[in-house]
Amino acid sequence: MQGTTNEPTPPPVWWGEFEIPEGQAGSWQIGPLALVVQRQPMEWRVAHERASDVLDDTVAVACPIDPEAVVEKGKVLRIVSRHAQGHLHITPVLADRPLVARPETAFRLLPGEEIGLYVSIPLWVRVEIEARNDNGRQEILDVASWRPPDTWFGPSTSDGELGYAIRINARLNRENLPVLGYRAITQVVVRNRAQDSLSLERMSLPVPNLSLFYDADSYLSTQTVMMERDREGKLVQVDIGSGPPEEIRDPQLVSGPREVIHRNVLVRALSRLLG
């Protein structure tokens, strides 16, 4: 008797280069984000709207299609160019500010322990068109598939930085996180070298400094972030992995970091990274 497999179908690849002939359109549904791009003579029209249902995990691409078949939702942006080419680039990128992740259930890490957590983070969508005379690409839209609420992270209301707040389950196994086309997975390794327990209520992930990879298992993953609390318990050293995580198969670089840092190691006060 042959067993049936209940493996869920991985979401389609919605990024890359797309050719849209004049008078045609493209439609993308990336989780809660609906995006429609139309090419008309000497202009591009881009419209996007986020659904109120933040749990909408639909990922679908239709490109090129008849513009009659799509409805432009939200505010329409017109980009006018006498030399408008038909090539469109859609790229998943990471957030433009640090993500402040709060575990649904706060936990403690005992002295001398090390733990690897898997965190699901939202993706942003960058839309680019070919610039004139092959001068590279021109960005026309950079929007979150789901916009997390703003938050503040720092020791006081006058000292800290702005970020986006996300709630995480902090899974201990990567396989426990579903494959969602509009979210990426970041492995966070936390080491506690201090003599007392580390209470993990919130942590600031420097996602603008991370790259994004796509692997053979259809996961979008970032570099590993390692956070090490020093012996005195006052400083945290953040180390960003130099390449894709070792555990993923056949990684392909999808997008680089928004902000390039020249050293992969950051040292900050505890109150600025963990709390």
Add this chain to the structure above:
Amino acid sequence: MNELWTNFLETMTPERVTPWLWGGLVILVGFFLARLTRTLFVRVVSTRLSAQHARATGNVVYFLVLGLAVIVALAYVGTDLKWLLGAAGVLTVALGFAAQTAVSNLISGLFLVGERTFRLGDLIQIAGTMGYVESIDLLSVKLRTFNNVLVRIPNESLLKSEITNLTHYPILRLDLTIGVAYKEDINRVKKVLLELADKNPYCLDEPKPLFFFNGFGDSAVNLRFSVWFTQENYWETQNRIQQEIKEALDRAGIEIPFPHRSLYTGAVTEPFPVRVVRDPAVAAAPESDSESAIWE
């Protein structure tokens, strides 16, 4: 004429000319030194001060160096500096009286520059005037109000006034006073408001929104609800959140009461006129009578 010229040449001995030459040279060197000092000073302080502040303080340095050079040059020529100091004293007193306000503003301006309470582009409020800082000059600060009016505020007034800078810190708190009817469940009101803040992307997740029971009012239970947001979203949040609160409370059926007032006619006033209205349903019934009247 020739005799005059001869006398002049006789007096122009090297002993008499040399100090003048030295004096001229000192002024010339002083002039270039003052310019160089100003340039270097502006370059050094421009990292800490705005361009116009750096320029203004640079000019003060320039005139100080040049004035010093002139004094040294006069000393070379052999001028008795006592009369100069005396004249300067008299001049200072005269100028002090004449330009009392200007000098006061000037000194106040220097203090303000030193304090760095606000910068160009900040949104500030001074004595009821709110606006963006357009320029910080030595005598005054110019604000552009929201209705696009330029307001000049003398530095002296600024130094004495309370200044509120709304853009000094990256995040701000908005305190809202809300009144709900006495019959409402306060915990339910709290839940509705916190859910509202949670859904609004501009309300910061942390610091958390605050909910206070502010007291028992005449007509309502007074509550205070405070949310944090970034300074860029100041107007957006202030406008949106209040509208959203009204809508959320309406949806939840929570009453925002009007002021209630009871009228008492007392013994000296005429009684209120009373009209008897029959209940239509009861009136239509076959055995209706006057007992089913509704008193209005």
